[in-house]
Amino acid sequence: MRVCFVTSNTFALNAFLAMPIQALAQRGWEVHVVVNTADGAVAPAICSSARVHPVDHARDISPLKDLVSLWRLWRLFRRIRPDVVHSVTPKAGLLAMTAARLAGVPCRMHTFTGQVWATREGAMRWLLRGVDRFFAACATRVLADSPSQREFMAGEGVAAAGRIGVLGEGSICGVDTQRFRPDAQARGQVRSRLGIGPDAPVLLYVGRLHPDKGLAELGAAFGQLASRHPDLHLVLAGPDEGGLALAQRGAGAASSRLHAVGMTREPERHMAAADVFCLPSYREGFGLSLLEAASAGLPCVASRIYGITDAVQDGATGLLVPVRDAPALAAAIERLLQDEALRSRLAAAARERALGRFSREAMMQHWMRLYEEVRQSV
Numbered sequence: 001m002r003v004c005f006v007t008s009n010t011f012a013l014n015a016f017l018a019m020p021i022q023a024l025a026q027r028g029w030e031v032h033v034v035v036n037t038a039d040g041a042v043a044p045a046i047c048s049s050a051r052v053h054p055v056d057h058a059r060d061i062s063p064l065k066d067l068v069s070l071w072r073l074w075r076l077f078r079r080i081r082p083d084v085v086h087s088v089t090p091k092a093g094l095l096a097m098t099a100a101r102l103a104g105v106p107c108r109m110h111t112f113t114g115q116v117w118a119t120r121e122g123a124m125r126w127l128l129r130g131v132d133r134f135f136a137a138c139a140t141r142v143l144a145d146s147p148s149q150r151e152f153m154a155g156e157g158v159a160a161a162g163r164i165g166v167l168g169e170g171s172i173c174g175v176d177t178q179r180f181r182p183d184a185q186a187r188g189q190v191r192s193r194l195g196i197g198p199d200a201p202v203l204l205y206v207g208r209l210h211p212d213k214g215l216a217e218l219g220a221a222f223g224q225l226a227s228r229h230p231d232l233h234l235v236l237a238g239p240d241e242g243g244l245a246l247a248q249r250g251a252g253a254a255s256s257r258l259h260a261v262g263m264t265r266e267p268e269r270h271m272a273a274a275d276v277f278c279l280p281s282y283r284e285g286f287g288l289s290l291l292e293a294a295s296a297g298l299p300c301v302a303s304r305i306y307g308i309t310d311a312v313q314d315g316a317t318g319l320l321v322p323v324r325d326a327p328a329l330a331a332a333i334e335r336l337l338q339d340e341a342l343r344s345r346l347a348a349a350a351r352e353r354a355l356g357r358f359s360r361e362a363m364m365q366h367w368m369r370l371y372e373e374v375r376q377s378v
Contacts, residue, residue, distance in 0.1 A: 006096035025049035073099035097138035114285030174363030180295035190273035204274035214280030215243035219250025221330035226254030271296035294350035317350035
């Protein structure tokens with residue numbers, strides 16, 4: 001059996017698909033990968049398990065480039081004749097599902113990881129939602145990475161609820177519980193490198209520094225809290241996509257205690273150094289970083305939106321706040337800063353839930369069951 005995975009960027013490929021690719025290759029599947037390699041290197045584990053085909057996908061709407069990419073995908077699918085094409089990320093879904101249908105690929109799967117139009121209004125929301133509906137119709141199987149995202153998609157008419165599957169209780173790949181764990185040594189080393197004292201409270205955000213991630217509200221909440229907590233620090237780890245300036249503006253006079261460390265290949269070390277993880281996002285498919293933080297023993301404060309409500313149990317493993325509400329975000333963080341017992345209780349429950357329900361081993365079982373079903377149906 002031959003499968004071809006398609007993503008728009010190497011970050012999504014390496015983060016979400018490395019383990020499924022390895023597992024399928026070990027079970028005798030011939031694995032191909034299509035990805036835009038211009039933005040980074042493909043993980044060695046993937047290169048050793050699959051044949052990589054570089055195809056440029058423009059992330060933004062670009063009709064001419066998109067047509068060229070569509071033609072290249074169609075030609076590739078006609079040549080390698082995959083039994084399955086499985087896409088992740090929106091642009092990859094549009095191009096891969098369309099090309100796979102035109103090429104006559106029998107099994108066409110797309111995994112949705114959130115809707116870019118969820119925060120849009122007017123004509124652009126209508127247009128982008130229509131694009132999702134189109135390539136969902138081109139797919140023979142549709143997956144969402146959380147139960148609440150499935151409900152949202154069905155309610156918006158992207159696909160019928162009965163057509164949308166979810167692996168286990170959500171996420172794509174689960175969390176590496178051996179990698180993301182409490183680590184006293186890393187805690188001291190990271191704090192020392194950043195010039196943060198061993199007992200200073202530290203807030204952490206990990207992910208793309210994009211405005212839709214709520215960086216403006218996080219910066220404003222930090223600036224408000226920093227005036228009452230002179231030793232409070234905020235660490236932002238991830239590539240800047242326009243959100244850093246928003247966070248710095250909100251932090252105001254406390255911006256000297258805001259540490260932007262950029263893209264990191266070791267987010268687990270920063271999680272070990274922190275006390276509270278924050279994700280005030282406007283939209284999420286699931287919020288894998290929340291699981292990683294939970295596995296590292298961190299309580300989380302996050303937005304009460306679809307996707308996140310599957311990753312965080314309000315009052316049990318973290319605290320959820322209204323979206324775009326900086327005062328509520330600050331109040332929830334303040335509550336954790338002032339109540340060490342609550343912080344410890346939430347952190348312990350979060351780690352237990354991550355280990356018990358969202359480990360990589362558990363998710364790989366769901367992946368293999370899915371592909372065994374595919375093997376029998378193709």
